[in-house]
Every structure is written in C-alpha cells, then in structure tokens.
Amino acid sequence: MTRFAHDQFAKEYLEELLAPFGEVKAPRRVAGEVREIDVWFAPNTPTxxxxxxxxxxxRLAATPALFEPFRNAA
Structure with missing residues (x-):
C-alpha cells in the first residue's frame, strides 16, 4: 500500500498501459536489502x-524494465 495517491495512480496507470504488451507486476519485491520497486515489466516477446x-x-518497454513514477511535490 502506498501513502500517496499519485504513486498509486501512476502504478495502476502503467499496469493498464503495459498489460497488453507483456507481464506487469506492481509492486514487486527485490532481493537484497528490503526494497520494493513500483512497476516491473517484461514484454511478451522481444521485439x-x-x-x-x-x-x-x-520504446522503454521494448525490453524488461523497472518503472519508478516520481512526482515533484514542489
């Protein structure tokens, strides 16, 4: 669960946009230190x-990618 509405919206938006083109996992845990990435995407087939x-x-989603949406609060 996220503390910021924008962060949750951005994750869901990326999921919806990328889902037809490959596997999307939001959020996804990362090994090592306890960390979590916002969106992991792997295309259905390399293209x-x-x-x-x-x-x-x-173009960014042409290969497996991590997405971290950012909103400048200033």
Missing part, C-alpha cells in the same frame, strides 16, 4: 518495434 501508440513509454 525490435515497440508499441507506437505508447510513444516513449513503448
């Missing part, structure tokens, strides 16, 4: 052409 509809996010 040279990322989903055009997602723009930059599609």
């Amino acid at each position: 040279n052409s990322p989903p055009e509809a997602l723009g930059l996010l599609g």
Whole structure:
C-alpha cells in the first residue's frame, strides 16, 4: 500500500498501459536489502518495434524494465 495517491495512480496507470504488451507486476519485491520497486515489466516477446501508440513509454518497454513514477511535490 502506498501513502500517496499519485504513486498509486501512476502504478495502476502503467499496469493498464503495459498489460497488453507483456507481464506487469506492481509492486514487486527485490532481493537484497528490503526494497520494493513500483512497476516491473517484461514484454511478451522481444521485439525490435515497440508499441507506437505508447510513444516513449513503448520504446522503454521494448525490453524488461523497472518503472519508478516520481512526482515533484514542489
């Protein structure tokens, strides 16, 4: 559970956008120190052409990736 509404929204939004293109896990525990990443994504199949509809996010999601949404509170 997250303390900030924006963080929860960003995780859910990324999950919905990326789900048709591969495996999404939000949140996902990371081995080592007790840490947790916001969103883990692994594409269904490695591809040279990322989903055009997602723009930059599609290019980032062409390979397995970690996403950490950030909101500047200032």
